[in-house]
Amino acid sequence: MPSLIDLRRRIRSVKNTQQITKAMKMVAAAKLRRAQERVLASRPYAELYTQMLADVAGAAASAGGDLSHPLLEVRPEQKILLVLVTSDRGLAGAFNSNLIKAAQGFLAGHKGKQIYLEAIGRKGRDFFSRRELRVNGEHLGVVDKARFSDASAIATKIAKAYAEGDFDAVYLIYNEFKSVMTQKLTLTQLLPVKVTAGEEPKDYIYEQPPAQLLGTLLPKYVETGIYRAMLESAASEHAARMTAMDAASSNAADVIESLTLNLNRVRQAGITKEIIEIVSGAAALE
Numbered sequence: 001m002p003s004l005i006d007l008r009r010r011i012r013s014v015k016n017t018q019q020i021t022k023a024m025k026m027v028a029a030a031k032l033r034r035a036q037e038r039v040l041a042s043r044p045y046a047e048l049y050t051q052m053l054a055d056v057a058g059a060a061a062s063a064g065g066d067l068s069h070p071l072l073e074v075r076p077e078q079k080i081l082l083v084l085v086t087s088d089r090g091l092a093g094a095f096n097s098n099l100i101k102a103a104q105g106f107l108a109g110h111k112g113k114q115i116y117l118e119a120i121g122r123k124g125r126d127f128f129s130r131r132e133l134r135v136n137g138e139h140l141g142v143v144d145k146a147r148f149s150d151a152s153a154i155a156t157k158i159a160k161a162y163a164e165g166d167f168d169a170v171y172l173i174y175n176e177f178k179s180v181m182t183q184k185l186t187l188t189q190l191l192p193v194k195v196t197a198g199e200e201p202k203d204y205i206y207e208q209p210p211a212q213l214l215g216t217l218l219p220k221y222v223e224t225g226i227y228r229a230m231l232e233s234a235a236s237e238h239a240a241r242m243t244a245m246d247a248a249s250s251n252a253a254d255v256i257e258s259l260t261l262n263l264n265r266v267r268q269a270g271i272t273k274e275i276i277e278i279v280s281g282a283a284a285l286e
Contacts, residue, residue: 002262003266004263004266004267004270007259007263010259011256011259011260011263014252014255014256014259015252015256017252018249018252018256021245021252022245022249024091024241025241025242025245025249028238028239028241028245031144031238032235032238032239032242035146035177035235035238036177038231038234039177039231042227042228042231045224046224046225049217049220049221050221053193053214053218053221056204056210056213056214056217057195057210059204059210060210060211060213060214069214069215069218070162071159071162071191071192071218071222072193072195073192074192075165075168075169077110077168077169078113078114078168079113079115079116079166079167079168080110080113080167080168080169080171081115081118081158081167081169081170082103082115082117082118082170082173083120083158083170083190083226083229084099084100084103084118084119084124084128085099085120085121085124085172085174085175085229085230085233086099086119086121086123086124086125086143087122087233087237088121088123088140088141092237092240092241092244093240093241093243093244093247095175095183095236095240095241096121096123096124098185099123099124099174099175099185100123100124100127100128102173102187103117103124103128103173106171106173106187114134115133116133116134116136116167117133117134117135118137118138118139118154118158119135119137119139120142120143120154120229121139121140121233122141137157142154142230143230143234143237144234144237146227146231146233146234150230151223151226151230152226152227155219155223155225155226155227156219156223158170158190158191159191159222162191169189169192170190170191171187171189172186172188172189172225172226172229173186173187174186174229174232175232175233175237176236177236177239180243181239181243183236183239183240186229190222190225190226191222193221193222195214
């Protein structure tokens with residue numbers, strides 16, 4: 001049975017850990033509020049941009065324009081680029097492990113293909129850099145801040161590589177923020193861009209031919225996809241960390257209660273033993 005000193009030391013250690021987890025929960029909650037506002041503000045823009053792209057494609061098709069573009073070109077998938085968006089830090093529950101498992105499942109489902117990894121976030125880079133997977137690029141410290149300039153640089157690099165024929169398809173894996181308790185694991189094809197031309201495009205007034213405008217909008221579409229994935233991932237990470245730290249604080253409280261109960265039992269047993277020794281000594285002197 002552990003001594004009183006050992007139990008007190010363990011209780012003190014768990015209390016210190018509990019203070020850290022509570023502080024991390026508060027920090028994650030503050031960051032989540034800002035990240036959630038950015039996500040909710042970006043979703044209407046992304047949806048309207050997709051709709052506008054479809055309308056422009058419909059207008060170009062109606063005008064008999066050429067819809068060919070390097071980012072629209074569909075090729076047999078032999079060389080695939082997988083863009084994996086993870087976090088740079090841990091202590092977020094199963095946030096990163098679920099993303100890594102999804103990436104492993106993607107690799108298992110595309111055996112025989114040449115797959116390259118574009119790692120956005122340290123955790124995904126660290127995991128797959130030790131495996132037999134070609135890392136095409138790594139971008140660290142960009143998810144938490146989620147700036148459009150970073151997303152634009154990543155998207156420009158990916159779009160250029162696809163247009164030059166370095167890859168036949170580009171897929172994106174990230175966590176979509178649903179609520180504090182729920183994050184949806186999302187796998188989507190980023191390139192080639194799938195544009196569905198509407199049958200009745202909206203009557204826009206174009207200052208340039210719709211086909212030419214479509215070529216300008218397509219790279220921006222890739223930038224928007226990367227940027228939205230970073231925003232969704234940042235909000236999901238803070239939500240997962242807040243939930244994990246709340247659970248850790250509750251578990252620490254349970255451990256403290258259990259250790260305190262053991263401490264009282266050991267102390268009571270020690271006091272009882274001392275009383276018995278005193279009584280026995282007094283009886284021996286009579």
